[in-house]
Amino acid sequence: MFRTFLIKYGEIAIKGKNRHLFEEALVRQIRHALSKVDGEFTVTREQGRIYIDCESEYDYEETVEALQRVFGIVGICPVMKVEDRGLDELGSDVIRFLEQVYEDHSQTFKVLTRRAKKTYPIESMEVNSELGGRILDAFPDMRVDVHDPELLIHVEIRDMIYIYSKIIPGPGGMPVGTSGRAMLLLSGGIDSPVAGYMIGKRGVVIDAVYFHAPPYTSDRAKQKVVDLAKLVARYTGPIRLHVVNFTDIQLYIYEKCPHDELTIIMRRYMMMIAERFAALDGSMALITGESIGQVASQTIQSLAVTNEVCKLPVFRPLIGFDKQEIVEVAKKIDTFETSILPYEDCCTIFVAKHPVTKPNLKVIQRSECKLQEKIDEMVETAVESAETICVE
Ligand code: ATP
Ligand code: MG
Numbered sequence: 001m002f003r004t005f006l007i008k009y010g011e012i013a014i015k016g017k018n019r020h021l022f023e024e025a026l027v028r029q030i031r032h033a034l035s036k037v038d039g040e041f042t043v044t045r046e047q048g049r050i051y052i053d054c055e056s057e058y059d060y061e062e063t064v065e066a067l068q069r070v071f072g073i074v075g076i077c078p079v080m081k082v083e084d085r086g087l088d089e090l091g092s093d094v095i096r097f098l099e100q101v102y103e104d105h106s107q108t109f110k111v112l113t114r115r116a117k118k119t120y121p122i123e124s125m126e127v128n129s130e131l132g133g134r135i136l137d138a139f140p141d142m143r144v145d146v147h148d149p150e151l152l153i154h155v156e157i158r159d160m161i162y163i164y165s166k167i168i169p170g171p172g173g174m175p176v177g178t179s180g181r182a183m184l185l186l187s188g189g190i191d192s193p194v195a196g197y198m199i200g201k202r203g204v205v206i207d208a209v210y211f212h213a214p215p216y217t218s219d220r221a222k223q224k225v226v227d228l229a230k231l232v233a234r235y236t237g238p239i240r241l242h243v244v245n246f247t248d249i250q251l252y253i254y255e256k257c258p259h260d261e262l263t264i265i266m267r268r269y270m271m272m273i274a275e276r277f278a279a280l281d282g283s284m285a286l287i288t289g290e291s292i293g294q295v296a297s298q299t300i301q302s303l304a305v306t307n308e309v310c311k312l313p314v315f316r317p318l319i320g321f322d323k324q325e326i327v328e329v330a331k332k333i334d335t336f337e338t339s340i341l342p343y344e345d346c347c348t349i350f351v352a353k354h355p356v357t358k359p360n361l362k363v364i365q366r367s368e369c370k371l372q373e374k375i376d377e378m379v380e381t382a383v384e385s386a387e388t389i390c391v392e
Pocket of ligand 1: 184185187188192193209210211212220270287288290294297298
């Protein structure tokens with residue numbers, strides 16, 4: 001029934017002279033999101049507003065859901081767009097709007113007019129009271145309540161006039177593409193997809209790297225990560241996913257280093273390799289799903305020793321989250337069900353029964369010296385032989 005949506009965006013309006021860059025990114029992300037929805041849409045930007053016109057039949061629910069995944073959108077308003085044919089006609093349009101949108105007409109209401117077109121001859125207050133009067137005439141059970149109305153009927157007067165009463169919440173955040181690019185270490189678990197989502201929400205373009213250990217980890221485990229990347233990409237837009245064959249490096253560490261240090265040493269190599277891909281993709285930071293104390297490799301001491309190999313900043317947006325809080329976000333963004341599929345993980349296969357929880361950097365570095373002979377070449381091979389999948 002609605003043919004137009006008005007898009008409200010908050011944070012980006014504050015951005016002063018960068019504003020147009022933000023609006024352009026938002027329009028681009030909206031177009032991308034709508035390209036996945038059946039139907040033809042035109043997205044236009046004018047006077048600090050973004051409008052979406054539906055040029056063909058379309059699925060309302062699906063369209064709203066797609067828009068609810070576009071960071072930067074604060075509100076999605078389904079609007080009736082009418083031409084300015086005078087106040088009397090506008091009154092009829094508002095009545096028609098209420099007839100079409102609501103079955104029941106006994107709510108309390110208030111009309112809120114915004115006259116963005118300053119040449120419009122009638123003051124907002126006068127439009128409010130005119131339209132209010134017309135509504136009361138048409139629907140005798142409706143009543144005016146200026147303080148706490150059940151129905152707030154917005155009338156925006158611009159070159160066209162927009163009538164709406166619903167503001168469907170958007171995800172907030174900043175449009176992807178306005179804050180640079182970062183490399184997500186994406187595993188098949190619950191946490192890392194949520195971490196990617198959270199950084200994407202700050203406007204960052206996401207690429208990803210997954211460490212695969214065939215035959216210890218199966219094709220199904222890899223497919224699960226591809227599927228998770230797809231789910232994250234519904235919010236962030238396309239993700240370049242690098243699948244690194246990590247088996248030889250893991251076996252080499254297993255062979256040469258004390259087993260209680262495997263996890264920490266392996267994690268240091270993951271970070272190093274992730275930085276190599278970051279350099280190739282132009283990413284300026286790494287992202288992980290780590291959270292203090294969640295597992296042995298995430299004590300402060302472990303995080304510090306892992307971090308020591310990194311030159312780029314490492315974003316850990318879940319650092320202070322409880323598992324339950326992470327699960328809530330995972331459910332909200334629909335990654336949870338995929339994350340809990342029971343496929344093996346390259347870290348779990350080689351973990352020791354009692355991994356060190358308070359690693360000492362000097363000790364770890366000394367153990368790593370035992371890898372000297374072949375490790376550089378192995379890292380090189382891992383980087384060069386990685387498979388890159390473009391996920392949308
Ligand atoms: P997740 O649920 O994200 O897998 P986790 O609780 O299993 O996290 P760890 O296995 O210690 O925790 O991993 C910590 C972080 O390291 C992950 O959030 C992810 O960013 C990264 N990571 C772990 N394993 C891999 C992997 N195989 N490939 C890419 N990144 C990984
Ligand atoms: Mg994991």
